[in-house]
Amino acid sequence: MTPRAPQRGGKPSDRGLRNEQVPVWGGLLPPRPTEVDPDLAGLVNDLNDEQYAAVTHGEGPLLVVAGAGTGKTQVITRRIAWLIASQRALPEEILALTFTDRAAEEMQARVDRLVPYGYATTPIKTFHAWGDELLRENAHRLGIAGDLRVLGRAEVVLLLREHVFELGLKRFLPLGNPTSFLGDIAAYFSRAKDEGVDAEGVAAFGQSLIDQAKAARSDQGDPAKAQELNEYADALQRLGEEHGELASAFRTYRSILATRGLLDFGDQVFLAHELLKNDPLVLARARDRHRWILVDEYQDTNRLQGSLVDRIASGSRNLTAVGDDDQSIYRFRGAALGNILGFVDRYPDTTKVVLTKNYRSTAPILRAARTLIRFNDPERLEVKIGISKDLVAVLGAPTDEPVAFRRFRTTADEADWIAHEIAASVASGRAVRDHAVLLRAHVDAGEVTRSLNMAQIAWRSSGAAGLYGRPEVRLLLAGLRHAADPEAPAPLFLIAADPRFHVPPTLLATAVGTARRTHVSLRTALAETGAGNTATTELLGRLAEIVTESTERTSGEVLYRWLRESGLLAELTREATPEADEQIRNIGRLFDVVRSRSRLLELDRVPFLIQYLEELGEAGDDPSAVDVDPDLDAVSILTIHQAKGLEFPIVFAPNLVEGRFPARGRAAPLTLAAELGGTEQVVPEDPRTPDQPNLLDEEALREERRLAYVAITRARTRLYLSAAERAVSGVRARKVSRFVAEALDLSRAQLEESPLPEEAGDRIAGLAVAPPRLPALAARGALTTDQGPLTLSFTAIEAYLACPLRYHYQQRLRIPLPPHHAAIYGSALHAAVAEFHRGQMRGEPPAIDALEAAIDRSWQSAGFISRAHEAARRSAASEAISKFRAIEMADGARPAYVEKDFTFDLGGHRIRGRWDRVDVRQLAAGERTTPIPEITSTGDVVRPTLPLGEDEWVEISDYKTGGRDDEEHGIKRAKEALQLQLYALAWRATTGRLPDAVSLRFLDTSRVATVPVEPKRIEKAHGQILAVANGILAGNMEPTPELMTCTYCSYRELCPASKAPAGRPA
The missing domain is CATH 3.90.830 (Syntaxin Binding Protein 1; Chain A, domain 2)
Structure with a gap:
């Protein structure tokens, strides 16, 4: 299938097209064929003409101007799939860049569903992730360690x-x-x-x-x-x-x-750009690797990101930029609107496609958005390059309700009205989660949440307390703070006041008073006051053990001990509710924070960790809590920036008053000058040329207007705008925002004439009337059903086969586990092996000192029985890596692939993993004595994407630590290893054939257990994986207790069905 050349010609349409007209752009659409290649029909048949033109564009630069709700993400993901399916590009030749991990994950998931065959994963990354990868690959060129x-x-x-x-x-x-x-x-x-x-x-x-x-x-x-x-x-x-x-x-x-040997966040792009600018070889490799580049939300790129993309794309010029200048709202982070406004100037041969069919909002909502944003003319792409961006409503509602505007005397009145409207809407049959309240700043959320609480309406907010403010996390941190300083009163008070410990409140109050009067510590006062109270005595005993352990164990180990002693995790596991699941995930997030922070300490002990966390807190550090379950039936309260990319049937936009929205700009104490690319004019006005227009202030107002545009276009069927004359605590009258007047095409006089609600006395009396009764929320257990298709790793498959409930604990809830010495030892050795192979692939195998340093960087002093145990294991690691290096150097053979990621399709599901090592050896004529193994039960390969020669011997290996120094035992393990069978399936999916052999390479014993690939075992593994996927989709998370499995299960203390003997370590 040859690329369709776009037809040039035609003139830009007049601005001001009516809603029903089809937009025209510079460069008419190529005619859409009446017949499509059957292999590609599923990718393009349901696209509209503009989407089709964007998806099937051939070579050369493409600018897709994608208005709100026009299917932007669909176009990007379909274009990636089309480039692969039409054989214009190999998956690894495509690079898609976006701004958030969430967007990258969503895009990757969509591409996975669209490309139904095994392939080397298309790189879909954030700018910083891509830059980080480039720096790690070329660390030796920068003179820095690879584990940045x-x-x-x-x-x-x-x-x-x-x-x-x-x-x-x-x-x-x-x-x-x-x-x-x-x-x-x-x-x-x-x-x-x-x-x-x-x-x-x-x-x-x-x-x-x-x-x-x-x-x-x-x-x-x-x-x-x-x-x-x-x-x-x-x-x-x-x-x-x-x-x-x-x-x-x-x-x-x-x-x-x-x-x-450190980088900061900005270095990931800054140094990557410097590398591309100053090293022709790195640039040439990047251009060769990424022949097709797609950039999502192009309007949000900053100057450096735009330059980085241009440097790579200037090779093939196959750059697809997708964005909308009207939705550029990150100027305060450095977003350079000039990147998209000047795209056509930098790429004069650009094909321009404008998506205007809106599949989200009703015509009145789109009309308000369009009326508003045109006040930003002429500094808009629509004017700059002569296109029409008028959005056309495709999905009409039964009744297109006009955009509503309400005025109130106070913000409390405004919030009460929002709560009442939501309650009435829910009572009429709407789900609570159909409603969203969008704010200019989260500080404005207080009145709204108060009113929703009064009306007993569930709400969720991404701007609520960070991780450290969550109650479940505060309790755990209090335990660590008490261990760090047992005499500090606040942590002990928070612990003793927790109802889980059953300390009588009157006893605790008495102890606090005694401590204050007698000038003793709260711990001493509580011990004296509660001497006859069993709960108090038990709590103080547990805490004394935690204090003792904190001097001997790492922070993570002490935290896990306190988590068990508190009973918090066991309680949340028993509850099995969405709220409990969220709290468990937050606890897991805390463990991640402790793990990452403690690795920076010279000595990982609780007192030093707490001091470091407090210093980080003073510097503004408060990690985010986990995202709230999107299926939770609750009102979303979000800032408009947080709502970007989301949509809701009913949207409330309150507090639309001058000074709040548009917000008054407040210059930071230290601001990057406009002359250096900043957003503030820090250089004073020259008195010799007074009264020059402040272009920066004008752009700031345009940005605020774009933010209002984004808020409006989040609504599907109903949009409520509102403003209050006064804040609850204020006396100054506030003017309605100019954006309301602009959106509704009203004069300020008309706005001020809008009727106010009844007097305060009547409103207060009205609150005595109960709001419309909300239907009871359906109870929902924790073991909800996953939505297919699934993405599974070997770890997930292995966990489910062992016990579905273990899978639930490990993969869904991500319940934290204490560090284990075997895992630490294995990870450190794997890091050293990877370090060796990276150098080996460059022709520069590292010296033993470099491998020892790699072990040290990965090593953690946690999970060991004693210091003597740790020292023995560290010595064993040195011995193992030394023998490994000697054997590899003597052999001299280089693997074909090392640490290579793979993704393949199996029964409609995605299986992801990584080959530790793949060896490919060219066979001499007549050397092959057995045929290449084959299986019949898979139909998952459409087109191989890893090349193989005419007759090659392929062996896939997995590195292992531990195991017996017994050849027969090793061979048995290799034959039965599901992981090796999965590796073989992945190889078949990406090359079209099975490997000849699979191996386990035991680092401790230097033994290699190699076995031929047996089709019957591959068939069995294929069936096991499908059975796991089917069980997960069916929501089957029932435990399958068995003595040996339970005895060595890390979750045995939490599991209600465990058959593990009491007191036996997992």
């Missing part, structure tokens, strides 16, 4: 604080509080990197300001302005010196990062 450590913002602030007197700061180093500016300085460095500005760029700008100051002082013009000019020159001089100071600190900061 990336610092978060709070960790950057701590690093700056540690070196604050080395940064050369003066103006930004008040001696009364030397660290007060460090958060702002960290943010400044981050924004500079977003714009591709390094320390030299900041220094040059500072010097230019000093030069301007000198020129201003020498200007002997109007004497009447002499004083004003001197003040202007003084301001320039000071600003220039400040930038010189910042440049010096920036250089030192970069040096500190390099010395300590």
